[in-house]
Amino acid sequence: MLTNLELDLLHDGAFIPAHPLALTNDKQLDEKHQRALTKYYIDAGVDGIAVGVHTTQFEIRDPNINLYEKVLRIAMEEIEEQNMQRPFLKLAGICGGTEQAIKEAQIAKDLGYHLGLLSFGGLGQYTEDDLLKHTEEVAKIIPVFGFYLQPAVGGRELSFDFWKGFAEIPNVHAIKIAPFNRYKTLDVVRAVCHSSRNDDIALYTGNDDNIVIDLLSNYQIRVGEKTVNKQIVGGLLGHWAVWTKNAVNMFQQLKKARKNKEDIAPFLSLANEVTDANAAFFDTANNFKGCIAGINEVLRRQGLLKGNWCLLDSERLSAGQSEEIDRVYQEYPHLHDDTFIKENLQKWLK
Template identity: 65%
Template sequence: MLHSAVKDSLLAGAFIPAHPLALNEDRTLDEKSQRALTKYYIDAGVGGIAVGVHTTQFEIRDPQFGLFERVLELAMEEIKRANVPDSFIKIAGVCGPTEQAVQEATFIKETGYDLALLSMGGLADLSEEELLHRTKEVAKIIPVVGFYLQNAVGGRKLSYDFWLQLANIENVYAIKIAPFNRYQTLDVVRAVCHSERVNDIAIYTGNDDNIVIDLLTTYRIPVNGQIIEKQIVGGLLGHWSVWVKTAVHYFEQLKKHRSNEQIPVELLTLAVEMTDANAAFFDPQHDFKGSIAGINEVLTRQGLLQGNWCLMEHEKLSPNQADEITRVYEDYPHLHDDAFVKENLAKWKDA
């Protein structure tokens, strides 16, 4: 069962960063910086943290690295040390075929996480029916967040009927929509609205290319002669792992404005600015090859990481990506939180 305070926070809409991985130059785990990142997010006012997800690098599970358990334990230790409120949402990524997913779900539950973000990536050999069976098996162990992952980073196109059936699975409490595609995003919203559990499912954006618009939009879906209203209430985003203090501020502003009948036009400009910044971080020009290194580069410039290294040597900044990150830094000074990080970095890095 999902803790009532966590459920209420999840349904109301929370700011949840996808936690990166801190490495030394030799690609071993930098525990001090890993802990510092978690402290940074908590002090910046996030509503939860997602660890062991794409931004954390799926390879932490590979036997050659063996970092999955330790990375999740480090985040949980810092969460407990910070005495976060009961409403703080603790999410861990779960991957792989059913047997692996069940093992990971068991571990994260024992470690203290509230929900499993269940990736569908890398499972092209499984049918939609088999993916639903896998979801049900994980949901027997721990509450689940469904995950529509974009094709460019290992996801696949999934049908409206798949999402309708997934939304009807007991112990599924949210769906992260990250196909970077308007049509597929709408498929999920419609499916949830037509499901029997429409009021029990929180929809979160993972569309880092469309964050502000997703969070401002109210969907009105006709269902059996009635209009069902549904919002994308929060975000679980790799983009939200950087410039976090200011992003939390803007998220709170968006939550206030979306209940109004009139949306300030400057928020549409903000939407474009955030998308432009995301393009620098996520590297869509090169099919997102530099997305993880790009996030790490920003954190390195702020002093939170020692370098932008990834576990796999081929994961690195693309040509001109560093220049693009410099450009958005200069173009949108109101989006970064360098002053906040500088003020607190020594405290977060203190062992």
């Protein structure tokens, strides 16, 4: 259930990292470090977390692994333990066919999550009309946060008409735009602006290759006789799962500059630095094959994970990726938050 406080935060612009999965070397859940990650994000000042999403590894839903409900529950327990006196958005990843998505939506709702981040990965047999009906069924259970996932990691291209229809669905409140494609990003912005619910839909960047520019961009879309102004107000990003404390500070500076209409020129170099760091973390040199392992590797180096292990054996660092992470660490020391983690790690691991 979304209260007005959470809706206000969603539309003002929230910083939401995608929560990784902590594993032991035999691919079992490392609950101690899983809880430590959630504590890290809360203490870093994030506005919410997304659990059970791509960065958490979709394989947690495999019946032989069966970790979906458990990782959602662990994150919720840690959030409640903090007793925060501020609004905090709790998002649960939802995917699979309609029957599975409805089941996951009910689990998330029962656990107290505010929104379901609805992924269409693996639904290649669904037409766009099927996907809209699929969304309507999920939205009957939990408020929906849409997700345009890039094809390189399991997404599909979706049309302007699809996103316009998607925005019209009651109980859809936001869309994460993550096609890693300027043209497709613009499709979503235009579609929302052309919908009758354009004021009800908050736009979020999931374009880890263009984070800063997305957050600074203002869109002026002509709709009939009027111009609709729309902004990508916040981010829901796997990239924000690492170096989080300093990224929160950056986001707050961006929001301040945006609201006060300050000169954005000083942020343009920063934009390129963040994208370069993301290239190392997400393994763009190898078409994103090491994107989850790269995030986990950074957290391993900082002590928040014991290893960069993933549930799938095929999910691992690519050749040269570790050296690329070394490089961006050396070139952009102002972006990482190693000192913050070192000062708090033992507290989080208790």
